[in-house]
Structure formats: structure tokens, C-alpha cells
Amino acid sequence: AKERGRNHYRFYSSTMTSKASMLLKLENLLYQAIEQNELSLHYQPQLKLKNHKISGMEALLRWYHPELGQVSPAKLIPLVEKTDLIVPVSLWVLRTACQQNKTWQKAGLPPVTMGVNFSAKQFQQPNIVEMVSQVLGETNLDPQLLELEITETALMENIEFSQETLGELRQLGVKISLDDFGTGYSSLSYLQKFPVTTLKIDQSFIQSVQDTPPNTAIISAVIALGKSFNLRVIAEGVETLKQLELLQQLNCEEIQGYWFSRPLTPENATQFLSRV
Ligand code: C2E
Ligand code: CA
Ligand code: CA
Ligand code: CA
Numbered sequence: 001a002k003e004r005g006r007n008h009y010r011f012y013s014s015t016m017t018s019k020a021s022m023l024l025k026l027e028n029l030l031y032q033a034i035e036q037n038e039l040s041l042h043y044q045p046q047l048k049l050k051n052h053k054i055s056g057m058e059a060l061l062r063w064y065h066p067e068l069g070q071v072s073p074a075k076l077i078p079l080v081e082k083t084d085l086i087v088p089v090s091l092w093v094l095r096t097a098c099q100q101n102k103t104w105q106k107a108g109l110p111p112v113t114m115g116v117n118f119s120a121k122q123f124q125q126p127n128i129v130e131m132v133s134q135v136l137g138e139t140n141l142d143p144q145l146l147e148l149e150i151t152e153t154a155l156m157e158n159i160e161f162s163q164e165t166l167g168e169l170r171q172l173g174v175k176i177s178l179d180d181f182g183t184g185y186s187s188l189s190y191l192q193k194f195p196v197t198t199l200k201i202d203q204s205f206i207q208s209v210q211d212t213p214p215n216t217a218i219i220s221a222v223i224a225l226g227k228s229f230n231l232r233v234i235a236e237g238v239e240t241l242k243q244l245e246l247l248q249q250l251n252c253e254e255i256q257g258y259w260f261s262r263p264l265t266p267e268n269a270t271q272f273l274s275r276v
Contacts, residue, residue, distance in 0.1 A: 023079075023083060026083065027083040027084065029068075030079070033063055038063055039061065039062070039063050039092060040062045040064070040265075040266075041060065041061060041062065041100070041266070042059075042062055042264055042266075043058065043060070043264055044060060044261060044262065044264065045057055045256070045260060045264070045269070045273070046058065046112075046115075046234055046260075047256070048253060048254050049247075049253055050253065054273060055112060055254055056112050056254075057101075057113075057115065057273075058114075058115035058117075058149070058256065058263075059093065059096075059100075059114060059116050059117070060073060060117070061076065061077070061093055061117075063076050073117075077119050081119065081121045087125065090118070090122045090125065090131065091131060091135070093116060093117075094116055094131065094132065094135045095135050095138065095139065097114050097146075098116075098135050098136065098138075098139040098141045098146060100114070100269075101114040101145055101146070102139045102140060102141045104270065105142070105145070107270075109270075109274060111145060112145065113144075113145055113146070114145060114146055115147045115149050115177060116148055116149065117149045117150075118148055118150050118154075120154035120157055123165070124154075124158065124161065129165060129169060129172070132146075132148070132169060136172065136174075144173055144174070147174065147176070147177050147197070147198060148174060148175070148176055149179040150176065150178065151178070151179045151180050151184060152178050152181060152185075152186040152190075153184040153185070153186075155178075155186065155194055156185060156186050156190070162194060163193055163194060166194055166195050166196070170197075175197040175232075176196045176198070177196065177197065177198035177199070178191075178196050178200065179200050180200065181201055181202060181222060182201060182202050182205055182222060183202045188225075192229075197232060198231055198234065199225070199226050199231050199232070199233045199234070200234045200256075201218075201219060201223075201233065201234070201235045201236060201252075202237075203257070205218050206238055206239075206243055206257070209242065209246050209247075210240070210242070210243070214246060216246060216250060219235070219247070219252070223250055223251060232254065233254065234255065234256055235247050235252050235255045235257075236256050237256075237257045237258075238255045238257030238258075238259045239258045241259065243259070
């Protein structure tokens with residue numbers, strides 16, 4: 001047993017070291033990524049159904065590394081959070097997205113909100129309000145054209161902090177979107193406490209519309225909830241005409257998803273916005 005214990009210990013300690021050194025390597029790669037412009041944002045348009053206008057764009061992070069290839073944001077963000085890069089990456093994303101929107105506005109393109117995703121850890125950075133305020137000042141973007149996307153689960157991790165921080169962010173004039181709405185555990189009473197402006201119906205509910213018979217109870221409940229709280233409601237992950245038609249029947253006002261457009265490079269997003 002002693003022998004086994006020692007082996008076990010040795011094994012444990014060597015994986016710890018390699019994990020730590022892997023993180024260090026990744027941290028270095030990520031530093032380089034920022035410096036060498038390997039990070040980019042793609043923008044996915046949101047469509048207002050009643051007038052067929054683009055109401056917003058969501059900024060989605062992309063990292064192309066010459067050897068690793070595309071690293072998906074779902075993998076990248078948790079890595080970023082384990083390193084000291086959370087501040088520089090958050091700042092880079094926010095700044096780049098706001099600069100892009102300001103460029104569109106200066107070019108006379110239609111006003112659109114820019115959705116910027118914040119993970120739980122990013123949102124819980126102590127100086128998050130200052131960061132947003134600083135970037136708004138730098139870029140001179142109309143705060144109403146910035147919409148921070150946070151999941152309800154992230155907000156529920158620290159309710160008092162969330163309430164206070166969201167209040168301060170709303171004071172700056174920015175919009176707040178509850179991302180992946182319906183998948184978390186927040187209750188109606190929190191929806192009232194958190195000063196949010198937008199609900200994004202999680203794509204799993206939209207995709208469930210393909211089922212027979214379609215289960216639309218949650219979708220219509222969120223739409224009704226949005227109407228009674230006077231919130232903007234966006235259905236995410238709309239891929240098919242069938243889904244779109246069902247959402248129209250349910251009086252959903254805005255959609256985002258492959259049916260309308262995939263996330264686009266900055267150049268293509270600019271063209272897309274100029275055409276419509
Ligand atoms: P999310 O915020 O829920 O973003 C929507 C995801 O669904 C995006 O994946 C988008 O490309 C994808 N999508 C859009 N339309 C459709 C559709 O019709 N069908 C399907 N199947 N998928 C669709 P992506 O870009 O891979 O991002 C994944 C997640 O990574 C995001 O989920 C978000 O949580 C996170 N993420 C992306 N960019 C950032 C960022 O800058 N910061 C942070 N903190 N998280 C980010
Ligand atoms: Ca999002
Ligand atoms: Ca989402
Ligand atoms: Ca998500």
C-alpha cells in the first residue's frame with residue numbers, strides 16, 4: 001500500500017507540473033496572439049422581423065494560431081480565465097467591438113447594438129465598470145449601442161455584486177442581455193432585481209421546435225415575460241424556415257442564427273450592414 005501510495009504521489013505531482021507548464025505555454029501563446037493579431041472578432045447579425053432591419057450584431061471571438069489552427073471560444077475562454085490574460089483579453093474584445101461599431105456609425109450605417117459576451121469570471125472582475133466606462137470614453141461610442149451579454153447563471157453566482165454592478169453599468173447607459181436564457185436557475189424575482197434590457201432565448205429551445213409535436217411552451221413563456229417586463233427578446237440559433245415561421249406565429253420580434261447569417265468577418269459584416 002505504501003509503495004502504491006508513493007507511486008500515486010509521484011504520478012500526481014508530475015501531472016501537476018505538466019499541467020502547470022502547459023498553462024504557462026498557452027499563456028505565452030496567448031500573449032503572442034494578442035501582439036501578433038491572431039485574435040479576431042466575427043460579427044453575427046440580428047434581424048428585426050417586423051421591418052426586416054438589422055437590429056444588432058454579436059461579437060464572437062476567434063483565435064487562429066498558425067500551428068494549433070482555429071481554437072473555439074468555448075475552449076479559449078476557460079483557458080484565458082486560468083491565466084493572467086483575463087484582463088487584457090476582456091479589454092481587447094470590448095475595445096475592438098466598440099471601435100468596430102463606432103466605425104460603422106461614422107460611416108453612416110444603420111445604428112446597431114453591439115453584443116459583447118462576458119463570462120462569469122470576466123463579469124466578476126472588480127474593475128469591470130471602469131473598464132466599460134474607459135472603452136466607451138476612448139471610442140466615443142453611444143453607450144446605448146453596446147449590449148453586454150451575461151448568462152443568468154453568472155449573475156446568480158454573486159447576487160448582490162451582480163445587482164450593484166448591473167446598476168452601475170446601466171447608469172453608464174449600456175444595455176444588458178441575459179444570454180442562454182431559460183437554461184439557468186434564476187427565478188422571476190431576480191429578473192426584477194437585475195436591471196436587464198434583453199433576453200436571449202437559448203438555442204436549445206429553438207432547436208426543439210423541430211420535434212413532433214413541437215414544444216413551444218418555453219419559447220412563448222419567455223416572449224410573454226419579455227413583453228410584460230418591456231424587454232427586447234431575441235431568439236438565438238434559428239437555422240431553418242420552419243423555426244422562423246413558428247417564431248413569427250409566437251410573435252417573436254427578433255432572431256439571430258444561421259438562417260439569417262453566420263458570424264461574419266469584419267469586412268463581410270460591413271458589407272452585410274451596407275446592403276440592407
Ligand atoms: P453564445 O454567446 O451563446 O454565442 C452563440 C454561439 O452559437 C456562437 O458560437 C455562434 O457562432 C453559434 N451560432 C450562431 N447561430 C447559430 C445557429 O443557427 N446554429 C448553431 N448551431 N449555432 C449558432 P461560438 O462563436 O463558437 O461561441 C461559443 C460561445 O463562446 C458563445 O456562446 C459564448 O458563450 C462564448 N464566446 C464567444 N466569444 C466570446 C467572447 O468574446 N467572450 C466570452 N467571454 N465568451 C465568448
Ligand atoms: Ca452570447
Ligand atoms: Ca447564447
Ligand atoms: Ca452559451
